[in-house]
Amino acid sequence: MQAPIAEARPREPVGVTIKPTMTLAPETAVEREPVLRLDAVSCWYGTFRAVKDVSIYIKAREVTALIGPSGCGKTTLLRTMNRMNDLIPGYRTEGHVNFEGEDLYGQGVDPVAVRRRIGMVFQKPNPFPKSVYDNVAFGPRINGFKGDLDELVEHSLRRAALWNEVKDKLKQSGMALSGGQQQRLCIARTIAVEPEVILMDEPCSALDPRSTLQIEELMAELKRDYTIVIVTHNMQQAARASDKTVFLTMGDDRAGYVVEVDDTVKIFTNPREQLTEDYISGRFG
């Protein structure tokens, strides 16, 4: 019997997570265990198969980008990684999603516990209609956080590169912030429950170029501590911000499948598949 997923390994206290990742050159870095391993995963909405037979793995403290044409199932696949799709009636997952050695869809695994450890940032910023402070404090509060909430809120806002802009308006509504600030607030909110993985579903598609750049810089900073999976339509974004790229496309049965997975540099300079090259060079999709 596997340990229930809620009993995660003890995490370091807030504010003391200093990891000297920059000192290791990529070649000499110890090969990290994958955090998420998808094994022959298919996603079904009723009788429609949206994603077909995906086997990929997501490595720790890397940014993995999912790219591909509209409707190829990128978002579905992403939402399968923290069981958000469970909320959709008629949805089911086939195959195995392995999270740190444990089957995410195994018996007795509580999706509520999964989602705290695998957080999500959505396409359209969705701050709660509460104060900036309460937005960040929401997750810790519902998860029974015992500790200095003020400190955690500040830490999370700092990590999301938002603290300096909002430190004087913590009591104001999160909805009153600009679009880019709202999205960083949503990231701060996600960080506050100290997840291991952050899933981002086109987090910049509703933002202006400057806010987009800020989010990308933030991702580069956050991957020191977090594993990030991002769905994006923006090819430049995938090229700039990710380490690994997964290219999906749609088959004749309209089910999405993985064409190619590789280092982002490789995908964008010398892809193995013709389909990938056509897509990244803008010839289709």
Place this chain on the structure above:
Amino acid sequence: MTAAAPARTTPRFEPALMRRKLTGTIFYGACVAAVGVLLLTLVALLVDVFIRAAPWLDVGFLTGVPSSRPARAGILPALVGSLEIGVIVGLVTFPLGVAAAIYLVEYAADSRLNRLLQTNISNLAGVPSIVYGILGLAVFVRTLALGRSILAAALTLSLLILPVVIIASVEALKAVPHAQREGAYALGASRWQMVRRNVLPAAAPGIMTGIILAMARAIGEAAPLILIGAFAFVTFLPNPLAGQYTVVPIQIFDWARRPQDDFQGISAAAIVVILGLMLVLNGLALVVRARLSRHIQW
């Protein structure tokens, strides 16, 4: 070589700006007229009632009991009866109605059965109130042996307004954006935490509006209470659980049908009292609404 573009012989747009502006002005006028008609009617009614009521409205009227002599007639027993009924109806319909709505929107699958149920609840809101009186008589007065009591009356009126409360609450809950629910779930909220902390506060204003309207209806009803045994002439303060009682609308009805002119004035005074009661209850509901959504900052 490409074909030449067709010659622009006829103008392809007829902006007709003047006509479009005129349409807009006419519509604006119609809206103003609609508001005007409503306001005029309301003001005329209020002025008429207040003029008739003025000579009779005094502390003695508010604290007195009914009497066959107009000069000594008072409304206290009816006012207390209405208040007691209002409180019980609120206590019953608020939790029942909101809980039913939460179940329908947040828990039950969006199935054909669910939709059928909601349609039927809407239909119940249109059933004549006298039918609820018959139901109340059979169920509360006779079967449950509550007798001709305030409790039986309050439960009957609760049944009457529950559909309105449920439908208003369902609509308010449905209006909360789905992204709010996903945001809470993505942070590891359980369904109840999500409902309690995100959906309910956001829906509270809409829910309270529905409850205010429904309560006003319950307090203004006379028909079903006649059937389940409200008395017209009660000279003591009613016990909420048992015994005779009356309510303001029935008192108004009783006075208004008497031949003496003085009782017409007293009837008008009672109408002013019930309007005041509505105002107080609506004010209360606004306070509750503000408290429920005090952390909500859109």
